[in-house]
Amino acid sequence: MSSPHTIRWGILATGGIAENFAKDLMIDPSTRSVSDIKHTVTAAASSSSSSRAKQFLESCKCPASASAYGSYQELVKDPNVDIIYVATPHSHHYQNTMLCLLAGKHVLCEKAFTVNAAQAKKLVETAKKKKLFLMEAVWTRFFPLSIQIRKMIEDGELGAVHRVIADLSFGQDVENTWGADGAKHRMVNPDLAGGAMLDLGVYPLTWCFQTLYHTVPASDRKAPSVLAAVEKYSTGADEKTSILLTFPSAPGGKHTAHGIALTNFRVATLPDGFNTAKPAIRIQGTKGEIQVDGPAFRPTHYRFIPAEDDLDPQVVKKGSNEKVREVECEIPGQGMFWEADECGRCIRDGKLESAGMGWEESIVIMETMDQVRKQGGVTYPEKIETTEYPVSL
Numbered sequence: 001m002s003s004p005h006t007i008r009w010g011i012l013a014t015g016g017i018a019e020n021f022a023k024d025l026m027i028d029p030s031t032r033s034v035s036d037i038k039h040t041v042t043a044a045a046s047s048s049s050s051s052r053a054k055q056f057l058e059s060c061k062c063p064a065s066a067s068a069y070g071s072y073q074e075l076v077k078d079p080n081v082d083i084i085y086v087a088t089p090h091s092h093h094y095q096n097t098m099l100c101l102l103a104g105k106h107v108l109c110e111k112a113f114t115v116n117a118a119q120a121k122k123l124v125e126t127a128k129k130k131k132l133f134l135m136e137a138v139w140t141r142f143f144p145l146s147i148q149i150r151k152m153i154e155d156g157e158l159g160a161v162h163r164v165i166a167d168l169s170f171g172q173d174v175e176n177t178w179g180a181d182g183a184k185h186r187m188v189n190p191d192l193a194g195g196a197m198l199d200l201g202v203y204p205l206t207w208c209f210q211t212l213y214h215t216v217p218a219s220d221r222k223a224p225s226v227l228a229a230v231e232k233y234s235t236g237a238d239e240k241t242s243i244l245l246t247f248p249s250a251p252g253g254k255h256t257a258h259g260i261a262l263t264n265f266r267v268a269t270l271p272d273g274f275n276t277a278k279p280a281i282r283i284q285g286t287k288g289e290i291q292v293d294g295p296a297f298r299p300t301h302y303r304f305i306p307a308e309d310d311l312d313p314q315v316v317k318k319g320s321n322e323k324v325r326e327v328e329c330e331i332p333g334q335g336m337f338w339e340a341d342e343c344g345r346c347i348r349d350g351k352l353e354s355a356g357m358g359w360e361e362s363i364v365i366m367e368t369m370d371q372v373r374k375q376g377g378v379t380y381p382e383k384i385e386t387t388e389y390p391v392s393l
Contacts, residue, residue, distance in 0.1 A: 004038040007344040010081035011044040014056035018087035022060035024336040028250040037344035043067040045075035076103035091193035103152030106133040117366035142338035145329040158285025160252035166204035168296040195237035201263035203296040208259030215251040222248040230376025238266040
């Protein structure tokens with residue numbers, strides 16, 4: 001048996017999501033039955049100080065030999081780094097990712113990929129030109145649960161899929177939770193591209209796209225039409241957004257399908273903090289329905305409910321559907337290592353993009369969010385919308 005291919009990671013930013021990712025990289029791959037790829041963290045950078053980066057590396061139990069930097073410019077010059085994980089707010093993704101690409105580093109960039117589609121296109125153009133791997137870090141796509149569900153759709157178990165409803169909402173007392181001067185909090189700060197859609201809504205959109213777009217043969221995929229209802233917070237960022245997508249071609253037949261993506265700061269998908277509310281995602285086809293229990297970003301349980309026409313009449317008489325299939329998919333950690341494994345395999349095999357989260361799809365999703373923002377009148381400062389580089393933020 002050949003030894004696993006080792007990927008050397010640099011971590012750009014040291015916030016909570018970066019910490020979760022780095023800790024997942026340190027988990028033994030055999031715990032998820034992976035033997036061909038392994039990961040190590042060789043460097044991390046904080047924009048504030050090298051001591052903060054050092055503290056981060058120690059907290060995540062990274063190798064003692066890992067380098068700690070006090071600037072991102074130092075990180076991208078490190079010859080011991082293969083790929084950089086960009087974990088800054090999405091307002092900074094374009095500038096930070098471009099810095100990495102121009103320095104010759106592969107990149108895994110957190111979602112939302114950028115602030116707008118123009119920026120996403122420019123990053124893809126740069127990665128292609130420099131022959132570098134680049135992927136949007138939509139971790140949920142690479143969960144075994146997501147892969148199983150996509151396969152069920154592709155195999156026709158749901159028949160023709162006509163509708164997907166997906167929600168990720170956090171019920172908050174917004175003003176009190178984020179303080180009297182809420183404009184400074186990243187969730188509603190326009191200078192940080194704040195708002196419900198780019199932060200939370202990307203997950204409901206992920207479920208609509210991975211079920212109604214990604215499961216269609218690439219040659220048949222067409223961008224959906226977009227109808228949005230948006231309500232803005234006092235800062236101008238969106239606080240509740242509902243999106244109706246009409247996909248011209250859908251899995252299981254020649255028909256249109258609706259994707260309904262919902263996000264809200266005022267009410268919650270899981271109001272009691274448990275799973276009393278049950279499905280956060282409903283995928284509805286002519287042969288049945290898949291229900292995915294929340295939260296949409298890290299689900300571990302789904303059920304398949306076959307349509308009544310497929311049931312034995314005796315089962316129907318009993319008043320319960322014994323053909324319902326409940327499936328639990330445990331996650332040995334946060335679950336961010338699966339997307340890292342995908343990056344590792346692509347880099348090992350000389351691929352510039354992932355089949356699971358390709359460039360074209362990331363761009364189409366960014367174009368969809370552009371349309372939502374346009375319909376809702378949500379704008380951000382020019383310095384974070386621009387495709388110019390470099391721009392100091």
